[in-house]
Amino acid sequence: SNLSMSMTSKYGLFKKGCGPFASEVYRLPFPNPYRPPVGMDADAWIDWCCWNLDNALVAQIDGSALACIVIEPVMGEGGFIPTPAKFLRKIREVCNRTGAVMIADEIQSGSGRTGKMYAIEHSGVVPDLVITAKSLGAGVPVSAVTGRAEIMDAPHLGGVGSTYGGSPLACAAALAVLDVLHEPGFMAQAQTVERVVREVWEPLRTELPIGDIRGIGAMMVVEFVKDTESKEPWMEVIANAVPLAVQRGVLLIRAGLYSNCIRFLPALDIPEDMLREALTAVADAVREAYGKLRESEVVPV
Template structure:
C-alpha cells in the first residue's frame, strides 16, 4: 500500500488532535536507523521523544521481552504479583539519588507517574497545593496539563483544570530570568496566592524537556531544596525525559549536590515499552493507603523485563561515558557553526541532552521559522529532528546513545547541511 493511501486512511480514521510530524510510515528499525514502508532510510534523532536511549530493538531488550512473553504477558500486579516488579524496584531504589531508604511504584506513562507523585505528596503532607514552573511539561492528562507551563498546544480548549496548582518562573539566563527572579516568583506566590504551609510539593525538571532543554542552575536547585526543607514541602524531580543516561549521568539530579524526595521516571526506562515509576523516600511512598496506588497495566511484566535489560545495557555498554562523548562532539560541531550562523543564539546541554536555540540575526527575538526550516531540510535529507521550547525555536537532540560512530558522523553532516541551507 502506498504512503498516500496510508495518509488518506489516517485522515479518515484518526483525529487531527493527534499531531503527527512525519508524512511517511515506518516499516522497520534498528538502533538509530529506521526504514519507511517505501524503503527510504532515516537516522532517528528523535528517539520516540527520548524513549530510545538504548536504540530501536536492542538485542538484550528484545531477548528479555521475548523470554518474558513465553512465560506470561499480564496478571495485574495487584491481583497476582511477580518477582520482576520487586527486582526492578530494588534496582531503582539503589540507583536513584539519595542514600535514604526508598520504595518504588510502577505505572504506564510519565503523566501517570507525575500524577501519582502528586498523590503521594498530598497523602504524606495532608496538603493540596503544588508549585510548578513556566515552560514545564508534565503530561497531557488533566492534572498533567494543569502542571504544564505551556498553553499552546497542550491546554487550549481543555479547561477548567484542577485547582491549587501554581506556576513560578523557571530561571533562564538567555531570556533574562535569573535564579533570584525565579525564587522571587515563588515568594510572590506565598504572599499573594497560597500559604507555604498549604503546599504539598514543588515539582520541577532538572533539565526542562519540552520547555527547551534548559538545565536548572545548581543554585536554583539548592534553593528549592532549602525552601522545601524550611516549609515541609516535598521536592519532586521529574526525570521522565532527562533520566537513564541522557545527561551523562544515570539521572540528571546526580549533577547537583542535593537530592529530591520523589523522582518520576518513564521514557527510556524500558527501551520502547510503556513503563513509568515513582521512586522516593520510603515513608512518603507508604503514605497512601493500600489500593490508593496502582493501575491495571501498571508494572506490566513485558515492560519490566525490558527495563531490567535496559539498566544492565547502560552499565555494560558504558552509556554514561558515551553520552558525554557524543554530546561533546555534537556541541563542538554546533559551536563551530555558531561562528558562521548568526541565528544560533545558544548551544547548551548536559551530556547528550543537547539543544540549539535559534534567534533572528542580531537580536534575541526567537526565530521559529528558521528552526522549522532546519527541521524540514533535515527531514528531507533523511535526519529526523524534534523542536521544542515555548517559542518553538529550539532543536533538541534525542539520538540513541548506542548509535554507531559512523552513523552519528553522517547525522552531524546532515545537521550541518540543514542549518547552512
C-alpha cells in the same frame, strides 16, 4: 490526566479545546540563564528567581498549604535548559522548611541521558520523588515513581492503582535497560555525544543564526534567533529546516518556549561517525532553510 494538563503551561499544544482544569497550581518564573530580563545578567536573574520562591509563599500560597514543587532538572519541552544548581538547592531548602515534597521530573533527562542515572545528580540535590519513563523502557511503554519509603508507603493498600501497572513485559524491559545503563562506562558515553554536538555546531555560529548551544550529555539543543543581541526567536528557520532534514534521512523534533530550537537525543552508544553524519545533515538542512529565508525577506546579517 486533568491534573497534569492543569500543570503544563504549553497551552496551544496540550490544552487547547480541553478543560476546565484544576485550580491551585502555581507557576513561577524559571531562571533561564540565556534569557534574563533586560538589565539583569544571568547570575542576578537566578538570584531573583530564588528570592521569588520565598516571595511566592507570601504572595501566592502559604507554606502550610504547599503540597509539592515539581521541577525538571533539565527543562525538556522548554528547550533543554539545565536548571541552575543554585535554584535546585533553593527548592530543596523551601521544601525542607515547609514540609512540601520536592519532585524531580526526569521523564526526558533520566535513565542515563545526561551521563548520570538522573540529571539532578549533577547538582548534588536529593529530591523526595523522582519520576521516570521514556528511555527507561528503550521503546517499551513504561514509567516509574521512585521515592522515600515514608511517601511511597503512605497510601492505604489499593490506594494507588493502574490498569497496566506492573506489566511483566514492561518491567522486564526496564530491568534490562537498567542492567545496560550500569555496565562500566556506558553512561559516560553521553559525554562523547555532548562533545561531538558542540564540535559540529560551535564553528557554525558565524555562519548560521545560532543563539545558544546548551545541554548536558546526550541531551543537547541548538537555539536559533534572528539577532544574537536582541535574541529574537526565529521559529521559521526551524520549521523549514525540519522537513529538509527528513529528506536527508534525519528525523527531528522542535523544542523551546518559542519552538525555535532543535533538540538532539541520540542513543548513548551511537557510533561517533554516524552521529557526525547526522549532525552534518541537520546543519546542511538549516543552512538551506536559512538561505531561502534570507532570499525571501530582509534579515539581519
